[in-house]
Amino acid sequence: MRLILYLSDCIIPLTILYIVGFGLLMKRPVYDDFVDGAREGARTAAEILPTLVGLMAGVGVLRASGLLEFLTGLVGDAVSRIGFPPQILPIALVKLFSSSAATGLALDIFKEYGPDSQLGLMVSIMLSCTETVFYTMSIYFQSVKVKKTGYTLPGALLASAAGVAASVFLARHM
């Protein structure tokens, strides 16, 4: 576990070092490239504001009305018996369909329990290691008009389940 946490400290500086070094080696004007990229990034971040407002308001309504708590309670008994925290089950399920809706729910966990709580760590890891299964499959298969998707769905669901299980385990041991 200590090695994994050490990796957390190193990976961002090392990645930056590698990329900037690589850019210099390839004789690129690295600072100009950086500014261009940062401009694009700033624009992207500003453009997600409406999405964030919509989703966070949606989750805010869900939470304030008491419905989110009720839904969590419904599934709670069944999943907590296998050691799975019921609060993060809705996020794991929503993530299969929509990344941004799952983000909205994750932010609610951060607000309620804090990002460094065990639940906060669980959702942080979980959302970083899973993809939107149904969304990705529909985009890729529709692009080539293939309707029979073979064993893609069971495989993708298995991989996601493994990622979720690993997240719960890792967060408990951090």
Next chain:
Amino acid sequence: MLNYLWAFMILAGIAWGALHGNMAEVAQGALDSAGEAVSLCITMLGIIALWSGILKIGERAGLIDRLAGKMSPALRFLFPGLPLDHPANRFIASNMIANILGLGWAATPAGLKAMKELDRLRAQTAAEKAASREMCTFLIINISSLQLIPINMIAYRAQYGSRAPAAVTGPAIAATMVSTAAAVVFCKVMDWKRG
């Protein structure tokens, strides 16, 4: 998809609030969240701009092509049925590298081109329009997530007062390796079963 999810959150939330007499809280919840979204966006602005700038350097210096070239042993292992010189190889490699680096906008176009090439390959051998073994493997690996640095998550954590927003990077890589390993094992078992 999001249409229904979002509409469900809003409509069911308001209906539930009305039934349980929580209407004032619901109104407050909606308004507070909207304000929070703005401050989150400001935090994101800095972190995403920094990271996009760094990634842009890599992209313009040809990092994706360079790294994709080193992927061929992995591709041989994952796609034994794919001819060595097939154009799909290059697109699959670019898609995977872009995903690892977190360059979503570069990953999807390469991925769609890879699917097109795989579909052309499928049409040569199979009459039925069903996903080929290569398509299944490609998508399962893709969906298992390959991302190295979860920069968006780090920004969210920073906004909500995490003491160490980036501390989840290592565990996230470990979890990603678990999900990708599960994906690889599953694909290999399916390959072997189909003979």
